[in-house]
Amino acid sequence: MPELPEVETVRRTLNQLVIGKTVDRVSVHLKRIIQKPDDTEAFALLLEGETLQMVERRGKFLRFMFDHYTMVSHLRMEGRYGVYKDDEPMEPHTHVVFHFTDGTELRYKDVRQFGTMHIFPKDQDLTEKPLAKLGLEPLDEAFTFEAFREKLGSKTTKIKPLLLNQEYIVGIGNIYVDESLFLAGIHPEREANTLTKPELVKLYEAIVATLNEAVAAGGSSVKSYVNGQGEIGMFQHQLRVYGRKGEACPTCGHEIEKTVVGGRGTHFCPKCQPMKRKKRSKAVKA
CATH class of the missing domain: 3.20.190.10 (MutM-like, N-terminal)
Known part of the structure; x- marks a missing residue:
């Protein structure tokens, strides 16, 4: 898609x-x-x-x-x-x-x-529907860290399906959620309210950076996507974890794994994105 x-x-x-x-x-x-x-x-x-x-x-x-x-x-x-x-x-x-x-x-x-x-x-x-209930635009000036933290920081939902929910943040999609979580070093099954403020900052910056890189490359032609001139995107050549199950992590060399989170195929590096369970951060709650 x-x-x-x-x-x-x-x-x-x-x-x-x-x-x-x-x-x-x-x-x-x-x-x-x-x-x-x-x-x-x-x-x-x-x-x-x-x-x-x-x-x-x-x-x-x-x-x-x-x-x-x-x-x-x-x-x-x-x-x-x-x-x-x-x-x-x-x-x-x-x-x-x-x-x-x-x-x-x-x-x-x-x-x-x-x-x-x-x-x-x-x-x-x-x-009106279908646009009325859409969330924050991640490439818009209004997408500040404070707006991002307010939307996600206190939720008990796992972070990946939360990022895929279009009522919170729009347009990221499965590919770019996996890539952003990897860049931020966050396990896709972490609950949002367990993320510390520094981790949320890393995730916010990773989302913006990943999407800007993908736009600059014309998107990803993982399946059949082409633009209005029939040209394919090139960001699929820059993907770090998505679609790379069994390959070596580009950061640590550990084998990339694939699981299902929130009903979606999910790629991650278990070494770079360790599963941590922490108490809710007071900094995030505030």
């Missing part, structure tokens, strides 16, 4: 390719993709004549900002956008096509068919 770095890369690519284009018409070939309005003809009519002003991101969601409407799109497992000339052959699994007045098209392909699209009146999308 595309996570924050991949979605951010798609956003940046689309802003280079489609900003300023005006929609002539929209073709919907798979109704289930369209969630709001639930009528595909109404969906298409809302965007006819609309000019795309900007593509923004909220967590793992893309926000297509038109003149009067915002389209919220989630790629789910394997959704992808691509820009084509209108005379180029239509590839299999192309479910929604935005035909622009300049003869180009923005095509949405989705082999798994799990992606979604919602249309809202401009600026209304942030206060």
Whole structure:
């Protein structure tokens, strides 16, 4: 599933390719993709004549900002956008096509068919589902250590599933949680309220550093991810533990292990990320 770095890369690519284009018409070939309005003809009519002003991101969601409407799109497992000339052959699994007045098209392909699209009146999308309850943006200026500690520090939940919960912090995803916990030296099964303030600082810094590195590398193409120009990400070549079960830890040489935490496959180094159980830190509680 595309996570924050991949979605951010798609956003940046689309802003280079489609900003300023005006929609002539929209073709919907798979109704289930369209969630709001639930009528595909109404969906298409809302965007006819609309000019795309900007593509923004909220967590793992893309926000297509038109003149009067915002389209919220989630790629789910394997959704992808691509820009084509209108005379180029239509590839299999192309479910929604935005035909622009300049003869180009923005095509949405989705082999798994799990992606979604919602249309809202401009600026209304942030206060309604699916965006209303999303948590902190880890690459936003508002993502300070104090905000991070306030969200997570007193929770009794294991730290990995807590970091994956989109109501606390958005967009990190399985790959980047494993990488961040490794960088911070924290076992994925530690309860959040057992982390000391220095450990929380390390984790906060690791999350920001990992995500920035991944965005700079264009995301991770572990499975089928490509950006809007069909290019793969390169961060998978920098992964330290994720997907490396049985390999030597790049820090200590110990064998990387894989377990299941919160229902998700989890990679970690048992030597660099020892399991510690501590009483709740007064510094964190305060």
